[in-house]
Amino acid sequence: MxxxxxxxxxxxxxxxxxxxxxxxxxxxxxxxxxxxxxxxxxxxxxxxxxxxxxxxxxxxxxxxxxxxxxxxxxxxxxxxxxxxxxxxxxxxxxxxxxxxxxxxxxxxxxxxxxxxxxxxxxxxxxxxxxxxxxxxxxxxxxxxxxxxxxxxxxxxxxxxxxxxxxxxxxxxxxxxxxxxxxxxxxxxxxxxxxxxxxxxxxxxxxxxxxxxxxxxxxxxxxxxxxxxxxxxxxxAPPIVELGRLDGWEPLPLSIRDARRVAGPLRERLRSAQSSVPSGAVAPAAGSIALTARGLRVRYGRMTAIDGLDLDLRAGELTALMGRNGSGKSSLLWALQGTGTRSDGTVRVVGRHGMAGGSSAEHGSGLPGGPGAVVGSDPASGVDPATLAPDAAIRHIVLVPHAPADLLYLESVGAECREADRAAGALPGTASATLERLWPGVPEAAHPRDLSEGQRLALVLALQLAGAPGVVLLDEPTRGLDYEAKRRLGALLAEVTASGGAVLLSSHDVEFVAGTADRVVVLSDGEIITDGPVSDVLTASPGFAPQVARILRPLPFLTVDGVRRAIAGTL
Structure with missing residues (x-):
C-alpha cells in the first residue's frame, strides 16, 4: 500500500x-x-x-x-x-x-x-x-x-x-x-x-x-x-525498558504479556518495598505559595470549576489530572489571574526578596536558586489578577498548551532579551535556561519556525526568567520525546528545590510518575482525589503507569525506581 x-x-x-x-x-x-x-x-x-x-x-x-x-x-x-x-x-x-x-x-x-x-x-x-x-x-x-x-x-x-x-x-x-x-x-x-x-x-x-x-x-x-x-x-516505552533491565526474551509489548514473565522480578523486589519506589523522598511540607478558596469558573450556563479549594506549597510539584473537559485548563488560567474567575479568591504569597534574582546571585543554574525564601502567611499574599504583567511574572506564570500564543517577537534572541528585561534578570538568563532545555536553538530563528517542543522550551525559559514562586504548565510534554521530557523533569525539579511551587496539567502518566510529588484529580470542576503520587497512581487503573500495572501489587512507578531497588539489594 x-x-x-x-x-x-x-x-x-x-x-x-x-x-x-x-x-x-x-x-x-x-x-x-x-x-x-x-x-x-x-x-x-x-x-x-x-x-x-x-x-x-x-x-x-x-x-x-x-x-x-x-x-x-x-x-x-x-x-x-x-x-x-x-x-x-x-x-x-x-x-x-x-x-x-x-x-x-x-x-x-x-x-x-x-x-x-x-x-x-x-x-x-x-x-x-x-x-x-x-x-x-x-x-x-x-x-x-x-x-x-x-x-x-x-x-x-x-x-x-x-x-x-x-x-x-x-x-x-x-x-x-x-x-x-x-x-x-x-x-x-x-x-x-x-x-x-x-x-x-x-x-x-x-x-x-x-x-x-x-x-x-x-x-x-x-x-x-x-x-x-x-x-x-x-x-522505547517503559515496558520495553523494564524488559531490557530484567533480560526478558522476547520483549513483551502488552501489560498482559509482561505480567506473565514478571513473576521472578516481583519476587526480587519484595525485599526492597521499604524503599520509595520512585526514587524520590517525599518532600517536607513547605510554606504555602498559593491558596485558592471557593473558586468558581462559569462560561454562560456551563460551570467549569465549582467551589474549589486548593493549596500549593513551596518545594512541591503537583500534577493536575482528569479526563478531557474536567476543568484543568480553566483552573490554571483562573489561578494565574488573566482567565475567567466567577467567584472565590486566589492569593500568591511569592518569594520575598527575589524580584531581580539571577542564577549568579543565588548560586544555582536557575533564577531564584536554593537561597529563596518563601512566605508562610497566605493572608499576606496578593491576588495575581491585580498585578501588572511585569510584576506578575515575578510571582506566578503560566505556560499554556499552545505556547506559541505567548511569542510575538521576530527571533528567539529577541524574545529572550525581552524576557530578561521585563523580569529584571541578568542578561542571558532566559537563553541559558533555553540551552539547558533544548540545546542548539539558533538565536536568529523565528519562533514560528521552531518545532512544537522547541517553542515549549522557549516559552518556559522566558517565563522562568523572573524566578516566579508559582509555575503553572498546561500539557507541557506535548511534542516532546523521552529525552526532552527527562530534561524538562530535571529543570522542574530544580524549580521546586529552589523553593518554587509547580502545578502542571498532564495526561502523560509516565511523566507524572517520574516527576510529581502530589496528584490532584479533577472531575466536572471538582477535586475528587488529592494525595501523594505513589498512592494516587497505583490506586487508579486509568492513571497507573506501565511499571505499576506490570508489578502490581508492588508500589513501583518507574523503571528508574526498579533499577535503584535492584541495585540496593545486590
Missing amino acids: IRFDAVTFRYSEASTPVLDNASLSIPEGELCLVVGATGSGKSTVLRLVNGLAPHFTGGHLTGTVTVDGLDTRTHPPRDLAGTVGVVGQDPLAGFVTERVEDELAYSMEQLGVPAPTMRQRVEEVIDLLGLHRLRHRALTTLSAGEQQRVAIGSALTAGPRVLVLDEPTSALDPHAAEEVLAALLRLVHDLGVTVLLAEHRLERVIQYADSVLRLDTEGALEYGTPAVVLASSPI
Missing part, C-alpha cells in the same frame, strides 16, 4: 537529508508506528506519504514514494485526497468550518460525495468516535481532546485507504486515547485501512502496532516488527 524506493529527501535550507536512500514496503491493513527523537523527521515521512513533501514544503526528493499505486511525485496532494486522510498535530489550525457536524462533512463536499452517502458516513464516524454529544457544538468550544477526535473523524469520512496521523493522542486523557486507538484498530482489522501513526507516547500505542518505522537524526531508517526494532532502539 505504501512503498518507498531508494528515497532521499532534503529540505532546501538543510545541510543533511531527513531520509537517505530509504526503502520499505507497508502492506494494506497494517498499523505502522513511526518513532524517533524530536526533529528526526517523523512528520516529514507523513508529508511524503500524503504528497505535501515536496509539493507544499519544498525540498529535493529522489527515489519514488507510491501510495496505492500512485506516485506522489506526479500526483500532488489534491489527487491523493481521496486515498490518504491526514490528521495533524494542531487540530484547530486545520478546521475550516464552525460546527462539528459541518467539519465532518467538509472533506466529502470537496470530493463531490453524493449527499445520501455523506449523511451515512457522518453518522458512522459519529458512532465510531463517540461524537454524538458534540455534533452540534462549535469547534472553538471543544476541549483539545475533543478537537482531536473531530479532526480524526473529518479525515475518516472521506473513506481513505491510508490514514496518516501525527501524534493523535497527545491531547487526550488515557481513557479517550484508548477509545481513539480502539477505533483506529477497527479500521485496520475490519476495513483494511493502512494507518501510519507518529507518536511520542509509545506506551499508549506500541501494543497495537503491527510494525515500527524508526528514524534517526542521520537520515537512516529501520523498519520491522515492534519487538525487533525496539530491542535496540534508544527510544
Whole structure:
C-alpha cells in the first residue's frame, strides 16, 4: 500500500537529508508506528506519504514514494485526497468550518460525495468516535481532546485507504486515547485501512502496532516488527525498558504479556518495598505559595470549576489530572489571574526578596536558586489578577498548551532579551535556561519556525526568567520525546528545590510518575482525589503507569525506581 524506493529527501535550507536512500514496503491493513527523537523527521515521512513533501514544503526528493499505486511525485496532494486522510498535530489550525457536524462533512463536499452517502458516513464516524454529544457544538468550544477526535473523524469520512496521523493522542486523557486507538484498530482489522501513526507516547500505542518505522537524526531508517526494532532502539516505552533491565526474551509489548514473565522480578523486589519506589523522598511540607478558596469558573450556563479549594506549597510539584473537559485548563488560567474567575479568591504569597534574582546571585543554574525564601502567611499574599504583567511574572506564570500564543517577537534572541528585561534578570538568563532545555536553538530563528517542543522550551525559559514562586504548565510534554521530557523533569525539579511551587496539567502518566510529588484529580470542576503520587497512581487503573500495572501489587512507578531497588539489594 505504501512503498518507498531508494528515497532521499532534503529540505532546501538543510545541510543533511531527513531520509537517505530509504526503502520499505507497508502492506494494506497494517498499523505502522513511526518513532524517533524530536526533529528526526517523523512528520516529514507523513508529508511524503500524503504528497505535501515536496509539493507544499519544498525540498529535493529522489527515489519514488507510491501510495496505492500512485506516485506522489506526479500526483500532488489534491489527487491523493481521496486515498490518504491526514490528521495533524494542531487540530484547530486545520478546521475550516464552525460546527462539528459541518467539519465532518467538509472533506466529502470537496470530493463531490453524493449527499445520501455523506449523511451515512457522518453518522458512522459519529458512532465510531463517540461524537454524538458534540455534533452540534462549535469547534472553538471543544476541549483539545475533543478537537482531536473531530479532526480524526473529518479525515475518516472521506473513506481513505491510508490514514496518516501525527501524534493523535497527545491531547487526550488515557481513557479517550484508548477509545481513539480502539477505533483506529477497527479500521485496520475490519476495513483494511493502512494507518501510519507518529507518536511520542509509545506506551499508549506500541501494543497495537503491527510494525515500527524508526528514524534517526542521520537520515537512516529501520523498519520491522515492534519487538525487533525496539530491542535496540534508544527510544522505547517503559515496558520495553523494564524488559531490557530484567533480560526478558522476547520483549513483551502488552501489560498482559509482561505480567506473565514478571513473576521472578516481583519476587526480587519484595525485599526492597521499604524503599520509595520512585526514587524520590517525599518532600517536607513547605510554606504555602498559593491558596485558592471557593473558586468558581462559569462560561454562560456551563460551570467549569465549582467551589474549589486548593493549596500549593513551596518545594512541591503537583500534577493536575482528569479526563478531557474536567476543568484543568480553566483552573490554571483562573489561578494565574488573566482567565475567567466567577467567584472565590486566589492569593500568591511569592518569594520575598527575589524580584531581580539571577542564577549568579543565588548560586544555582536557575533564577531564584536554593537561597529563596518563601512566605508562610497566605493572608499576606496578593491576588495575581491585580498585578501588572511585569510584576506578575515575578510571582506566578503560566505556560499554556499552545505556547506559541505567548511569542510575538521576530527571533528567539529577541524574545529572550525581552524576557530578561521585563523580569529584571541578568542578561542571558532566559537563553541559558533555553540551552539547558533544548540545546542548539539558533538565536536568529523565528519562533514560528521552531518545532512544537522547541517553542515549549522557549516559552518556559522566558517565563522562568523572573524566578516566579508559582509555575503553572498546561500539557507541557506535548511534542516532546523521552529525552526532552527527562530534561524538562530535571529543570522542574530544580524549580521546586529552589523553593518554587509547580502545578502542571498532564495526561502523560509516565511523566507524572517520574516527576510529581502530589496528584490532584479533577472531575466536572471538582477535586475528587488529592494525595501523594505513589498512592494516587497505583490506586487508579486509568492513571497507573506501565511499571505499576506490570508489578502490581508492588508500589513501583518507574523503571528508574526498579533499577535503584535492584541495585540496593545486590
